[in-house]
Amino acid sequence: xxxPKGISDLLHETGQLSSFVVRFxxxxxxxxxxxxxxxxxxxINGYKSLPLVGITAFIMGLVLxxxxxPTLAEFGATSWLPAMIAISIVREIGPVITAxxxxxxxxxxxGAELGSMKVTEQIDAxxxxxxxxxxxxxxxxxxxxAFMLPILVILxxxxxxxxxxxxxNFKDVVSWKLFxxxxxxSLEYSDFIPALVKSFFFGLTIGLxxxxxxxxxxxxxxxxxxLQILL
Amino acid sequence: xxxxxxxxxxxxxxxxxxLIVLVITLYMIGSKRSxxxxxxxxxxxxxxxxxxxxxxxxxxxxxxxxxxxxxxFESDSAITVKMIIEKKxxxxxxxxxxxxxxxxxxxxxxxxxxNSLPAPSSPIEKGDVLLSLRPVESDEMIRTLNKTNDNLAxxxxxxxxxxxxxxxxxxxxxxxxxxxxxxxxxxxxxxxxSATNNIDNFTxxxxxxxxxxxxxxxxxGKLIADSISENQLAILLTNLQQFSDSLNEAxxxxxxxxxxxVNGQGTVQALLTDTxxxxxxxxxxxxxxxxxxxxxxxxxxxxxxxxxxxxFRQKEKRK
Numbered sequence: 001x002x003x004p005k006g007i008s009d010l011l012h013e014t015g016q017l018s019s020f021v022v023r024f025x026x027x028x029x030x031x032x033x034x035x036x037x038x039x040x041x042x043x044i045n046g047y048k049s050l051p052l053v054g055i056t057a058f059i060m061g062l063v064l065x066x067x068x069x070p071t072l073a074e075f076g077a078t079s080w081l082p083a084m085i086a087i088s089i090v091r092e093i094g095p096v097i098t099a100x101x102x103x104x105x106x107x108x109x110x111g112a113e114l115g116s117m118k119v120t121e122q123i124d125a126x127x128x129x130x131x132x133x134x135x136x137x138x139x140x141x142x143x144x145x146a147f148m149l150p151i152l153v154i155l156x157x158x159x160x161x162x163x164x165x166x167x168x169n170f171k172d173v174v175s176w177k178l179f180x181x182x183x184x185x186s187l188e189y190s191d192f193i194p195a196l197v198k199s200f201f202f203g204l205t206i207g208l209x210x211x212x213x214x215x216x217x218x219x220x221x222x223x224x225x226x227l228q229i230l231l
Numbered sequence: 232x233x234x235x236x237x238x239x240x241x242x243x244x245x246x247x248x249x250l251i252v253l254v255i256t257l258y259m260i261g262s263k264r265s266x267x268x269x270x271x272x273x274x275x276x277x278x279x280x281x282x283x284x285x286x287x288x289x290x291x292x293x294x295x296x297x298x299x300x301x302x303x304f305e306s307d308s309a310i311t312v313k314m315i316i317e318k319k320x321x322x323x324x325x326x327x328x329x330x331x332x333x334x335x336x337x338x339x340x341x342x343x344x345x346n347s348l349p350a351p352s353s354p355i356e357k358g359d360v361l362l363s364l365r366p367v368e369s370d371e372m373i374r375t376l377n378k379t380n381d382n383l384a385x386x387x388x389x390x391x392x393x394x395x396x397x398x399x400x401x402x403x404x405x406x407x408x409x410x411x412x413x414x415x416x417x418x419x420x421x422x423x424x425s426a427t428n429n430i431d432n433f434t435x436x437x438x439x440x441x442x443x444x445x446x447x448x449x450x451x452g453k454l455i456a457d458s459i460s461e462n463q464l465a466i467l468l469t470n471l472q473q474f475s476d477s478l479n480e481a482x483x484x485x486x487x488x489x490x491x492x493v494n495g496q497g498t499v500q501a502l503l504t505d506t507x508x509x510x511x512x513x514x515x516x517x518x519x520x521x522x523x524x525x526x527x528x529x530x531x532x533x534x535x536x537x538x539x540x541x542x543f544r545q546k547e548k549r550k
Contacts, residue, residue: 043245151253189264
């Protein structure tokens, strides 16, 4: 039985991705660990993403507050604004928006970088020289994103909640102490912990997909151009 | 090399700041849920928990002092709500405090309210079971509201009929809008008010008099309270009876006399009944009147006579 090309391509890619994920877990837990490269990647993927994530989080918190206020004001429930925004940011919007930003910025950059290395045969050269390119290039990048994304989410939540405080004070006068009491009264561990766990897996997925796409790229200049445009 | 070190410092700062925020946030959330403070566990048994869940707040005097720890089904009509409350708040909560399930605001989360009673009692201890108040159920409220709506519909229907009757006939409106009527009404009310005050005063006076009489004050009081006065009163009543009898006898005599006058044969009876005699009597009286007039004239003439003039002047002077 001959499958249609689209379906067979999809199945082929899924199989490749699955074996890539399995290889990641196999290689990832085996010594020797590339600490230096891991820190370097963490710096690039985490620290350098903070300005973009921070600005997005600030705008997100501010806009969400300003846009939600009129509806709540109709019910005379503007005092619920800090709690509502805090819960929505911490539970869902913070991790998802941060993950999207990182997917756009880090995922594409990893894909382009590894793809470029692949087509210029740098990865092959590493293999020849006895270095494990998968461990050095893929594991470090994926782990760095997986560990940096929760930290980025925490800082993004903090920045978004502060933006919410500014947004609330556009029309109302709410002291920082009252605002922070309202926020922490509404938050539970069940809001915060799952969001962090979720963002870890988001990071893992972004790293794996980005690395898979770059690591398995073909020598087609078109693909490389596309990836570099995204950079 | 130095670039790598600088990058690592920046990365370290970034990670540390993230971890610090994480720790602070976890601590803040935990402290609001009494995770890091010393707590004691108490419980209350409810018939219906109305959607209360573990993690909801426990409030005492409007302050959040703990959280709901566990909700356990004891039987089909008893649900035990286990709560952890801050140990430092325990001395303020009495054993006779009552737990009830309420809502934070109109639409907020469910919570357990602990209300203290004024009666003295010792502070709660670990494992105490508080008395509970049956929560107001929304279904029950809606049923009551439904009944109220029905009553309201009946009342508005009656009101509508009443207003229609008023609209058909302008007499009442005219009466209400007439300022004279209002003024009269006001005066009437003032008069009623004044009369009521008078009645009130009168009642007070009567009350005072009654009290005085009961206390033996005054004539009546003495009469009632004093046995000597009572005897005197008996004597007085006997005398009064005798006087009444005498008066009765006198009345009978007068009746007999008047009977004789009317039915008897004497001159008086003739004067009363015989018209001829009556006329003669009248004529005699007229003649007497004329004679007395003439006599008076003669006497006046006599006074002016020189023989008697002196005597009458002396008499005038003596006056």
